[in-house]
Amino acid sequence: MEDNADKTSEARNADAQPVSDDDVYTEDGDLRSDFVERVTTALEQGDRDSLTDEVGELHESELGDLLESLDSDERGQLVTMLGSDFDFSALTEVDEAVRLEIIDAMPNERIAEGLADLDSDDAVYILEDLDQEDQDDILAKLPFTERIRLRRALDYPEDTAGRRMQTEFVAVPPFWTVGQTIDYMREDEDLPESFSQIFVVDPTFKLMGVIDLDRILRTKRKVKIEDIMRDTNYPIAAEMDQEEAAQLFEQYDLLSAAVVDKNGRLVGVLTIDDVVDVIQEEAEEDLMRMGGVGDEELSDSVRATSRSRVPWLLANLFTAFMAASVISLFEATIQEIVALAVLMPIVAGMGGNAGSQTMTVTVRALATRNLSFRNAPRIIRRECLVGLINGLIFGLLIATVAGFWFQSAEIAGIIAAAMLINMFVAALAGIVVPLILDRFGADPAVGSAVFVTTTTDIIGFFAFLGIATWWFGVS
Amino acid sequence: MEDNADKTSEARNADAQPVSDDDVYTEDGDLRSDFVERVTTALEQGDRDSLTDEVGELHESELGDLLESLDSDERGQLVTMLGSDFDFSALTEVDEAVRLEIIDAMPNERIAEGLADLDSDDAVYILEDLDQEDQDDILAKLPFTERIRLRRALDYPEDTAGRRMQTEFVAVPPFWTVGQTIDYMREDEDLPESFSQIFVVDPTFKLMGVIDLDRILRTKRKVKIEDIMRDTNYPIAAEMDQEEAAQLFEQYDLLSAAVVDKNGRLVGVLTIDDVVDVIQEEAEEDLMRMGGVGDEELSDSVRATSRSRVPWLLANLFTAFMAASVISLFEATIQEIVALAVLMPIVAGMGGNAGSQTMTVTVRALATRNLSFRNAPRIIRRECLVGLINGLIFGLLIATVAGFWFQSAEIAGIIAAAMLINMFVAALAGIVVPLILDRFGADPAVGSAVFVTTTTDIIGFFAFLGIATWWFGVS
Known part of the structure; x- marks a missing residue:
């Protein structure tokens, strides 16, 4: 199972280290105009240092909001000036039109570099809107394991669980003990920042069960994994429509769920934060459709x-x-x-x-x-x-x-x-x-x-x- | 911190052990009519055994769907026949009108018994719609710690984070080691089924930091808690409007967040599953309001x-x-x-x-x-x-x-x-x-x-x- 160590799922609590909310937003939740002005001034003057000061520590969603409130020219300038400091995950937080505008202005090498740092679900989210040719070119520029992993998700149809899943997860064999599992997690340097479940698989990667972390913590070291794993009540088929998957999350208050292929093999994990977006899009879609506007976005021409x-x-x-x-x-x-x-x-x-x-x-x-x-x-x-x-x-x-x-x-x-x-x-x-x-x-x-x-x-x-x-x- | 051992937060992955989805729902997601018929037949014949066979193992949301699809009389019969086997958490899954109908038909003793088994957030959700007199009477019938805990949440205004939070959580002092913390969790019999974070508090219960479970698992036993805890970036004020709290969850992809009172003391924890409901209600509200229907429900008279x-x-x-x-x-x-x-x-x-x-x-x-x-x-x-x-x-x-x-x-x-x-x-x-x-x-x-x-x-x-x-x- 070694080769899965660096592909474990990443929950979001741990990497959220943004500037305090008060610094960039007004009480109404708009971006503060003096903050935006400081950014545009830095852009005009080509002052990379003060630009980095202002936006370097922003959370991806804050950077996304900033991008949306800038003019088209300013967006390009900002991305160019930040260079490799630009956090690609911000692209998952902006309208499709803004995302495509930014991505289209970039050489594919640069996109490949940026995507390599992302979780697979975020990378897929950005890749799936590009045309086939660009997709292939960018994938070819990625390291082998990354490429295989993204390709696996992209092979599933749009709007399925397979497209939304993370292909990184922690999986262990059933015959390990709790102690072995804890030692493995303590010693492996490549573990991701955060995850909330461990999956149990057989040698063919067929899903056998799941263990929540608190269960591991509460169990004595000598106990075997197979004795404390529980059934995965809702393994989600990779081909399942994302709305259907979201409804399962809602109905059964799930936080995450294993995604399996047709042969019951574990291929990824779907987490509640991706599903929240789907739920919101759903409700929005109904509102928009009833008002006679399709999937229009504010940044459309x-x-x-x-x-x-x-x-x-x-x-x-x-x-x-x-x-x-x-x-x-x-x-x-x-x-x-x-x-x-x-x-x-x-x-x-x-x-x-x-x-x-x-x-x-x-x-x-x-x-x-x-x-x-x-x-x-x-x-x-x-x-x-x-x-x-x-x-x-x-x-x-x-x-x-x-x-x-x-x-x-x-x-x-x-x-x-x-x-x-x-x-x-x-x-x-x-x-x-x-x-x-x-x-x-x-x-x-x-x-x-x-x-x-x-x-x-x-x-x-x-x-x-x-x-x-x-x-x-x-x- | 001993007295907090039995009040730890309960995430939902572990307790989801319902009948398989295929058994009660059609492919369209409606309840299967033959299932509903078997239930109504059991109700007519007063056949408690087959009723328990049919509904005893249902997930709370499935039982909720069943209640909504029954007639008013049948609902009452079902609740009466199940007696103490009736899972009160199903009441959090039905329309307000159905909930009030069922609750109003019950003596307060019975309600108090049912609420005692619930998480505090679910109990508050049911209690908050009752009139003051019934609330007080039911609270008076609850054990002391339960009463205090529910009272604390009910004292916050409606639609605030304080109302939605769970008052059960795990908190440890900063000077404990990882080993002590793990042993504490292994040995305490009263720990709840599932939780994903541990909070660090000072002797006055002032929130000092938070640790995700995976962090504990990956750290050697002798390391001190205060050395691995991280800042709680988004401690949520108990008085904050629930929509505002939901927006924080959405924006920063949070899974859970500490809720603190005016003095920065930890009073509860808000989890994503409660917030998903708020997000959905929000989007629905806009749709309903634009269509000229307030917070109407399908079961209204x-x-x-x-x-x-x-x-x-x-x-x-x-x-x-x-x-x-x-x-x-x-x-x-x-x-x-x-x-x-x-x-x-x-x-x-x-x-x-x-x-x-x-x-x-x-x-x-x-x-x-x-x-x-x-x-x-x-x-x-x-x-x-x-x-x-x-x-x-x-x-x-x-x-x-x-x-x-x-x-x-x-x-x-x-x-x-x-x-x-x-x-x-x-x-x-x-x-x-x-x-x-x-x-x-x-x-x-x-x-x-x-x-x-x-x-x-x-x-x-x-x-x-x-x-x-x-x-x-x-x-």
């Missing part, structure tokens, strides 16, 4: 941003014309009673708002797996009831205001009925649309909003103008 | 749901009437050219969609602290440009369709101009509104949607109908 937003606007435009054509069915009625044109956006809009309330709850419940086909009927019933009740409340409210405004009990009655209908339909659409999308394997966060507001617009206009046309007998 | 949604609908109603009154300014024009009534929702709606795209990006960037006053001007410029470009694209597109539809180059020109104006305003409002709300300490996720859509509705109607009125010269 005008052109990229504009283009990425067009599809959603196009989809909405299509449905807007559908709603407009519903209105055009009733042109004669509107010409006779213009009040209808004034009030119709209220009916459609309130339906849209009510629908998106229900839809938000539904999308989130689907994402967190709180909503399933077993409890769906109960929740649909509840939403429909809520829709009816709020339809009644707002129907009456709007009827009162509209009745006084246009001095017409008829209009009041018509808008009340239309509101009741549309709020009920909104509730039904708000829950049924995401459920159906989910059932057919589509992402409910992406498509729901368009379908739901289309429904509420069309039903809103149709109910309001239709009832009015019927009541007033306009042909 | 019809009445609670209906009531919680009224305020947002009311705010939207108010703004809908404002938009309607803009339309009513142009009644004469609409009566003359009904096509305007057909097309005006398109102008307003597309503006609303574009605005909410920008707003979504802005709200998320503010929440993740990627947007600050330093880079705001750059982002505002970008958004305005994107708004102009997409305004041009969609203005031309809509003009073409509308022009052919109504056979009028005039209407085409008017709608193109109105679209350009409204998409620009939408972009500006989408970024400036959340920024201003954030600046004044309001939550941008709550208010932005209402303000942004009001702006795009009003400007959309005003620009389209106003230009038309001016062009066609209707008085």
